[in-house]
Amino acid sequence: KYKMKFPLKKTKNIKEYFEDYKNTLNKTLNSVNLKNLNKFSNVLENTILKGRNIFVCGNGGSAAIANHLVCDYIKLMRKNTSLKPKVISLSSNNELITAISNDFSYDKIFSEQLEYLAKKDDLLILISSSGNSKNIVNALRYCKINKIKTVGLSGFRGGYLSKKADINIHFNCENYGISEDSHHIIMHVAIQYMRQKYLQTNIKKTIF
Numbered sequence: 001k002y003k004m005k006f007p008l009k010k011t012k013n014i015k016e017y018f019e020d021y022k023n024t025l026n027k028t029l030n031s032v033n034l035k036n037l038n039k040f041s042n043v044l045e046n047t048i049l050k051g052r053n054i055f056v057c058g059n060g061g062s063a064a065i066a067n068h069l070v071c072d073y074i075k076l077m078r079k080n081t082s083l084k085p086k087v088i089s090l091s092s093n094n095e096l097i098t099a100i101s102n103d104f105s106y107d108k109i110f111s112e113q114l115e116y117l118a119k120k121d122d123l124l125i126l127i128s129s130s131g132n133s134k135n136i137v138n139a140l141r142y143c144k145i146n147k148i149k150t151v152g153l154s155g156f157r158g159g160y161l162s163k164k165a166d167i168n169i170h171f172n173c174e175n176y177g178i179s180e181d182s183h184h185i186i187m188h189v190a191i192q193y194m195r196q197k198y199l200q201t202n203i204k205k206t207i208f
Contacts (some may be wrong), residue, residue: 005174021178028173028182037186039167040151044190047123047149048077054087055118058108058127063091065127069187077191081198088117090139094155110139120147128152129179131159131170140164153186155179172198180196 011017048056054073056066065087073087090113091097102111114124124143128136131154140161143150152165155173162170171182 002066024173024175025178025181028171028178031172032169032182032186036167036169037189040186041190042192043123043149043151043167045194047081048083048085048194049122050121051084051086051194052120053118054125054126055090055114055122056087056127057090057136059133059135060093061176062127062129062183063089063199065184065187066091066125066181068184069125069191072188072191072196079193079195080200083194083198089153090114107134107138107180110135111142114139114142114148118143118146118148121149123149123151124208125151125153126161127183128159128161129155129176131156131161131185153183155182 001180003189005154008018011020044054049205057063058066070087070092073085077083077085090110093113096113097109104112118124124139126140128134131152137160140150140152142148144164149167150165151167151169153169154162154199155171155176156179158168158170158172162168169183169186172180173179173182
């Protein structure tokens with residue numbers, strides 16, 4: 001399968017680099033499995049309507065996306081709709097993360113939190129460009145054992161996450177920026193689609 005590598009050459013100026021970046025991002029977005037994207041939308045909707053918890057986690061740039069997801073899903077999705085999502089980022093509590101890292105292992109920062117907080121039929125969204133981070137793998141394994149649904153957003157070759165998540169959203173591009181941009185876009189697509197689906201009909205102006 002074709003792997004979208006970027007950059008393949010040294011560009012003369014930022015305009016040329018921008019064009020290459022934009023074209024690669026577009027090709028990467030077009031590579032998404034639309035059936036899996038639909039499954040993601042459905043499980044997200046069902047989890048919200050059933051009042052179950054949505055957890056999200058990631059490392060580094062993916063942690064930033066996870067925390068941003070909480071902001072948008074709680075604040076924006078509720079506005080002018082009947083939706084009341086319950087969203088928790090496992091990447092946001094620095095005190096708890098450092099305590100688990102120090103007393104146990106950094107590899108357990110997500111799985112330990114799930115043990116404290118998650119229940120059967122909750123949903124975990126895992127974000128990882130490599131798909132192989134040990135704390136991501138451990139969180140996924142915990143979910144499998146405890147019947148917690150999982151959605152994996154991955155890049156590069158997808159790694160363990162793309163193979164084992166219940167729903168696999170994989171972007172086959174070997175560049176962290178492109179991969180993270182793609183994950184961020186999917187996050188926004190999912191929330192904005194869900195909000196417009198449930199937007200009250202008497203609201204004349206929609207602000208995303």
